[in-house]
Amino acid sequence: MQATRxxxxxxxAVVLAVVCVAGTAEAQNRPNRPMGNAPMNREPAxxxxxxxxxxxxxxxxxxxxxxxxLVQIEPQARMVEYLATxxxxxxxxxxxxxxxxxxxxxxxxxxxxxxxxxxxxxxxVQLGVVSDMGDGGxxxxxxxxxxxxxxxxxxxKKKAPPPKDSGTWTFVGRLTEAKNGRVSxxxxxxxxxxxxxxxxxxxxxxxxxxxxxxxxxxTFQGWSPIGRKQFVMASSVTVTSPxxxxxxxxxxxxxxxxxxxxKAGEKGEAKPxxxxxxxxx
Numbered sequence: 001m002q003a004t005r006x007x008x009x010x011x012x013a014v015v016l017a018v019v020c021v022a023g024t025a026e027a028q029n030r031p032n033r034p035m036g037n038a039p040m041n042r043e044p045a046x047x048x049x050x051x052x053x054x055x056x057x058x059x060x061x062x063x064x065x066x067x068x069x070l071v072q073i074e075p076q077a078r079m080v081e082y083l084a085t086x087x088x089x090x091x092x093x094x095x096x097x098x099x100x101x102x103x104x105x106x107x108x109x110x111x112x113x114x115x116x117x118x119x120x121x122x123x124x125v126q127l128g129v130v131s132d133m134g135d136g137g138x139x140x141x142x143x144x145x146x147x148x149x150x151x152x153x154x155x156x157k158k159k160a161p162p163p164k165d166s167g168t169w170t171f172v173g174r175l176t177e178a179k180n181g182r183v184s185x186x187x188x189x190x191x192x193x194x195x196x197x198x199x200x201x202x203x204x205x206x207x208x209x210x211x212x213x214x215x216x217x218x219t220f221q222g223w224s225p226i227g228r229k230q231f232v233m234a235s236s237v238t239v240t241s242p243x244x245x246x247x248x249x250x251x252x253x254x255x256x257x258x259x260x261x262x263k264a265g266e267k268g269e270a271k272p273x274x275x276x277x278x279x280x281x
Contacts, residue, residue, distance in 0.1 A: 041226045048219035051212060051239070061218055071220050071232045073209070079236045082211050084204040086118065088196055089247030091178035096120060096127075097185060101194065104166040109194025113183070115201050119172075122207040128188050130170045209239060216241050 049063035058072035073080060091097075098117045102110045119125060173187035185192045204211070222234035 042223040043226050043229075044221075045224040045229060045232045045234075046219075046221040047232075048217065051214055051216045051218050053214050059212070059218065061220075067230070069220075069230055069232050071218070071222075071234050071237070073237060074222065074233055074235050077235050077237065079238070080207060080209060081237070082204065082206040082209055082239045082241075084211070084241035084245050086202040086204055086245035087247065088178070088181065088200060088202065090245045091116075091118070091175060091183070091202070092247070093175050093177060095175045095178075096172065097175055098125075098170065098172045099185075100168065100170045101192075102166055102168045103171075103192060107190045107192045109192055110166060112195045112197035113200060114197045115203075116196070118202065118204045118206070120205075120207045125172065127172050127174075130172065204241075204245060209237070211241075211245070212239050213241075215243070 047061075047063055047067070047069065049061040049067070049069065052060045052062055054060070056070055056072075058070050061069040061071050063069070095118050098119050099113050099115060101113055104110060171185065171187050171192065173185040173192065175183060176186050176191065177184040181196050181198075183194060183196060216239050218237065218239045220232060220234040220238075221236040222232050224230075224232050
């Protein structure tokens with residue numbers, strides 16, 4: 001009886017071992033396929049070209065060599081930027097701008113602004129006054145007191161000297177007005193007012209693609225499914241505009257019929273005479 005049980009147990013073990021070996025061999029010979037939520041096989045992808053428009057939740061891109069791509073942006077893309085230059089007419093209230101200027105305590109910009117950068121909020125960018133020393137530091141005691149009124153000193157206490165009447169700083173604020181070369185920019189605690197120089201240079205550095213349009217140039221890095229290089233999931237995208245951004249132009253009203261008749265008269269053309277109505281008796 002015991003010998004019979006031992007034979008049955010050994011037989012079951014042998015069958016199980018054969019099944020495991022066969023399963024392992026089959027898995028090794030089977031081509032890799034995505035399982036569950038595991039990502040599909042992918043390969044690195046990079047390139048660039050001209051944006052033709054939006055398609056299937058991404059951008060249709062035509063490369064100079066004839067290749068075409070559908071580029072989608074990963075939700076957690078490490079870099080997305082849009083770069084351009086612009087005319088003053090493109091500026092509008094609500095835009096976030098960065099510039100360096102000499103300002104007095106009343107918020108008056110003492111010299112025309114020669115360079116202005118339209119930006120978006122992102123890591124390392126915040127509203128207010130920042131150091132103009134290029135060290136990424138704060139504004140310091142003088143900068144903090146730039147818009148504060150100087151208080152008389154008390155004899156019994158020693159205090160720092162009163163703030164300067166003006167200083168040169170880098171500001172990040174929002175445009176509240178941009179018209180005819182004049183700008184008003186709101187920064188925490190003050191409204192700055194000044195003028196743009198005649199040859200002001202306006203650059204655009206956005207951390208999103210809200211301004212993208214057909215004809216813009218794009219470079220990208222990311223990945224594609226193996227064997228489908230035309231589909232790109234991009235983790236890094238840079239779009240540049242080959243043309244300056246300009247504001248919307250107002251359409252001139254069309255002249256009415258009377259105006260056209262007056263112009264015809266000025267040119268010496270005879271105006272059509274109205275015929276008297278015939279009366280019936």
